[in-house]
Amino acid sequence: MILTDKKLTKKDLRSIFWRGFALQGGFNYEKMQNIGYAYAMEPAIKRLYSNTKDRAAALKRHLALFNCTPAMTPMIMGISSAMEEQYANNPSAIDPDSINSVKAALMAPFSGIGDSILFGTFRVIAAGIGASFAKQGSILGPILFFVLYNLPATLIRIFGLKYGYKWGVESLDEVQKNGVMDQIMQIVGIIGMMVVGGMVATMLPVVTPLKFSMTGATVKLQTIFDQIMPKLLPLLTTLLVFCLIRKKVSVSKLTIGVLILGILLHVIGIL
Amino acid sequence: MVQALLIGLIAGIGILDERVLGATLFGRPIVLSVFVGLALGDIKQGIIIGAQLELIWMGIAGIGVSTPPDYVTGGVIGTALAIISHKGIGIALTIAVPVAVLAANLGTLVRVVNLWFSHKADKYAETANFRGINLMLLSTTILFFLSAFIPTFLAMLLGASKINLIINAIPKVILDGLTVAGNLLPSVGFALLLDMLFSKKLFVFFFLGFLLCAYLKLDITGIAVLAICMAIIIVLFGNNGKKPNGKDETKSEKTEDNLTEGAIDFD
Numbered sequence: 361m362i363l364t365d366k367k368l369t370k371k372d373l374r375s376i377f378w379r380g381f382a383l384q385g386g387f388n389y390e391k392m393q394n395i396g397y398a399y400a401m402e403p404a405i406k407r408l409y410s411n412t413k414d415r416a417a418a419l420k421r422h423l424a425l426f427n428c429t430p431a432m433t434p435m436i437m438g439i440s441s442a443m444e445e446q447y448a449n450n451p452s453a454i455d456p457d458s459i460n461s462v463k464a465a466l467m468a469p470f471s472g473i474g475d476s477i478l479f480g481t482f483r484v485i486a487a488g489i490g491a492s493f494a495k496q497g498s499i500l501g502p503i504l505f506f507v508l509y510n511l512p513a514t515l516i517r518i519f520g521l522k523y524g525y526k527w528g529v530e531s532l533d534e535v536q537k538n539g540v541m542d543q544i545m546q547i548v549g550i551i552g553m554m555v556v557g558g559m560v561a562t563m564l565p566v567v568t569p570l571k572f573s574m575t576g577a578t579v580k581l582q583t584i585f586d587q588i589m590p591k592l593l594p595l596l597t598t599l600l601v602f603c604l605i606r607k608k609v610s611v612s613k614l615t616i617g618v619l620i621l622g623i624l625l626h627v628i629g630i631l
Numbered sequence: 632m633v634q635a636l637l638i639g640l641i642a643g644i645g646i647l648d649e650r651v652l653g654a655t656l657f658g659r660p661i662v663l664s665v666f667v668g669l670a671l672g673d674i675k676q677g678i679i680i681g682a683q684l685e686l687i688w689m690g691i692a693g694i695g696v697s698t699p700p701d702y703v704t705g706g707v708i709g710t711a712l713a714i715i716s717h718k719g720i721g722i723a724l725t726i727a728v729p730v731a732v733l734a735a736n737l738g739t740l741v742r743v744v745n746l747w748f749s750h751k752a753d754k755y756a757e758t759a760n761f762r763g764i765n766l767m768l769l770s771t772t773i774l775f776f777l778s779a780f781i782p783t784f785l786a787m788l789l790g791a792s793k794i795n796l797i798i799n800a801i802p803k804v805i806l807d808g809l810t811v812a813g814n815l816l817p818s819v820g821f822a823l824l825l826d827m828l829f830s831k832k833l834f835v836f837f838f839l840g841f842l843l844c845a846y847l848k849l850d851i852t853g854i855a856v857l858a859i860c861m862a863i864i865i866v867l868f869g870n871n872g873k874k875p876n877g878k879d880e881t882k883s884e885k886t887e888d889n890l891t892e893g894a895i896d897f898d
């Protein structure tokens with residue numbers, strides 16, 4: 361057995377980083393992001409394997425089904441690169457199939473973490489702040505939205521790839537061991553929830569023009585609602601739609617349904 | 632014609648954001664509508680419409696089995712036609728929401744057609760043909776581009792001249808109703824986010840955020856900063872001493888939590 365010392369260069373890793381952006385370009389219903397993943401791994405495969413047989417085997421490995429939050433994927437690519445490097449240098453050290461089983465094992469938890477951090481928190485904060493400026497027609501809105509989201513998202517990409525490659529499979533034990541991940545998940549959950557609550561109160565102008573006469577005086581229904589609790593109608597509307605989503609009504613049906621219902625309620629004078 | 636091409640290009644490039652440009656979210660309506668406004672000479676209106684569309688679709692992250700609405704095509708066409716007709720945000724939403732639902736079918740079609748390219752990529756892999764695989768990625772990318780470019784271009788070419796005729800035929804009460812419906816629609820976005828973040832233990836924070844804004848009139852920036860501080864305080868200082876207990880709780884909760892199930896289809 362000849363042990364070699366092949367190593368990915370900084371340039372290879374940088375190339376993997378940029379190629380990682382194209383992850384979803386070949387999205388299909390069978391293997392999802394497989395083409396994009398293989399495309400990103402090409403620099404590593406080219407560097408580590410010199411003959412066609414090994415390169416073909418590696419390409420096939422990375423053309424297997426893959427589906428994960430795009431910004432979380434560079435970390436998995438880093439781990440894959442580290443494992444490929446290990447395998448290329450010493451084929452008896454690891455089973456090549458384990459490279460793919462690690463990928464498969466990481467997809468779901470990484471998507472879960474990525475969704476709640478990126479979509480559940482960063483994007484919610486970015487959209488909430490961005491939209492509150494943009495509603496006034498200020499260009500600051502879209503700019504803040506873009507920057508507030510992409511700053512953390514890009515850092516996750518950069519450091520994910522770096523530490524994924526540096527620590528290999530061990531990086532995961534590192535993260536899970538001390539419960540830091542649980543704490544982060546709790547933090548982002550709380551922030552996301554609070555910001556959504558705030559948006560319901562500030563960005564959902566639902567008011568009723570209904571009036572009725574009581575012993576001669578006209579009473580506005582909205583005034584009564586405001587006395588019970590300010591922004592009561594926006595809250596109830598959101599909770600109602602939330603219940604429907606929990607009942608698995610599709611997004612398309614919901615948006616079209618709310619659109620039609622809004623027109624009808626206005627025509628009969630309730631909203 | 633030039634205008635239609637330009638708007639079509641904006642949609643085409645916008646849809647590539649989540650495909651090959653790294654999901655940096657410049658394809659979201661709040662950003663893309665700025666460019667639509669710029670192309671049509673009313674950037675302010677573009678920004679305002681984009682903000683409202685963003686709120687409606689902010690919960691969309693391709694969760695679950697149903698195809699999510701195509702906010703790129705829907706958003707661009709809705710914003711563009713609303714700016715051309717000078718009829719404002721109600722019209723934008725009325726066009727954007729159904730168009731997004733329809734356009735999603737095109738996206739589905741491309742993802743099915745892509746199966747063929749995926750199989751071809753497997754073939755190229757057998758001979759370690761890197762260029763072949765790159766070519767497959769490029770082809771699918773072009774398909775995605777066209778899936779947004781063609782409908783947007785056609786809608787602009789055919790719709791731009793007739794949109795005023797159509798809108799003027801709609802009675803005023805319905806037009807006002809559209810504005811009301813537009814105000815109501817972000818509730819879908821908020822509810823989708825709640826669904827994504829849902830866990831019984833955290834639901835109280837939704838009400839806390841709501842109450843702080845409703846009674847104390849905090850704005851979103853204020854609530855975001857406050858939430859960050861509070862969350863860190865609670866997690867760092869609140870969990871001390873009762874870790875084993877807390878751990879069991881989170882475990883039993885995981886079954887109801889969308890996020891930890893990994894049931895999310897990323898696209």
